[in-house]
Amino acid sequence: MSIFPYLVAAWLFLVGLYGVISSRNFVHIAMCLAVVQSSTYVLLLAIGYKTGGVPPIFAGAQVGTPAVDPIVQALMLTDIVVEATVVALLLALAVQIQKAAGTVNPDRLLELQG
């Protein structure tokens, strides 16, 4: 079962993408985008993991014990914060689209004009 995390990452990516293309609401699209981004977290986590390792915090553990990779975790932390800001901008855009065009359905956006 050593490729199971990679399979889960690929599955989450495809499921989130399916939600984006088959959605009828802009807010639903933003939430499916959050699921797509979480697939990258699973992939990065699986790359940095070491069997039997401890977290990379040396406040209690000694320096020599095998610990998991801290660089990959720093990347994931940055990723989570950027996800929050991207979602905030998308939601502000969705609110403005509703005000201007009267609908939040991406399919009907070309028909309604104000």
Add this chain to the structure above:
Amino acid sequence: MNRSRRHILFFVSAAVFFGLMTWAMHDLPPVGHYRGPYGDAINATVVYERHITDAVTAVNFDYRGFDTLGEESILFLSVIGVGTLLRQQKRERKSREDTDELEKGQAPEPSEAMKVITLGLVGPLVVYGIYIITHGQLTPGGGFQGGVVLATAPLLVYLAGDLKTFKRITTHTLVEIGEAIGIFGFLMIGFLGIIAGKEFLRNVLPLGQTGSIFSGGTVALLDIATGLAVAGGFISAIYAFLEQTIEMRMEGEE
């Protein structure tokens, strides 16, 4: 293209993608057999070189501090974007007088238990946020996590029904000044490295003793700057979403 054609195209390409990924996965190292040299190198040297016990914070603010500067800028710009997109425009204010009789006086007053609990929790939450920010180099934590915890503290005031205090807290100039000081402070601390004759964002302050709060040199200051910037940014963004609701509810109470 219409919906069914979109769906067919998606399922075909998804099947191809999944097949290719499963084929590529067999060449990746199996999960648990970590091969790369950099993680082990940082784990072995971070306590001795930088006197920091949290390797993730050290990587975020010291070894890869430049990436964190880029991420700060992304946060700052997106808060500006949200505030711009959701500002109240003039024609909205005129039409508001016609159609907002529905909103006046519609919100129920929260119960006494809710008021006691939320107002009682504001103080501990602020202290907890400051604790996470300043202890970033010792235990899991740091500027980002503590900043968001600090930013949710004014919301408890809003939940208790005290709209005037909430509005006073979130539109206070200190919030904007704090956010600006955060991002500007990050840049200035980076320039300390240039003043000392080395490269930008180099750790040039005295490193201190491992395990105390003021260890790690510039990492402690960068933590505080990031916490201020993130807290100010999130408070401004949340207020941008809530602005119209508050105006109408405050008019309804008068």
Add this chain to the structure above:
Amino acid sequence: MLILQIAILAFVAITGTAVVLTRDPRNQVIGLGFYGLVLALMFFLYEAPDVALSQIVIGAVALPLMFMLSLSKIRRNEQKRDEVKQKQREKAA
């Protein structure tokens, strides 16, 4: 420990699918909050406490909060629009 890790990964996949397949945004926000907590549990079981703290604070508190605020704003704009249209219809009649 290995059993827990495999189980939590399967749970993450199932919860992610459930979040996507919920169509109504108001129901989906609650599912997203739960999904954020499940992800934080997965980070914890894979020895990443810093990332788990960040995910709890942002993915289970700040993200559902922003979603709910924007959903209520959209609903109020829709109500206003319907009211304006009704008034115009009454004036025309």
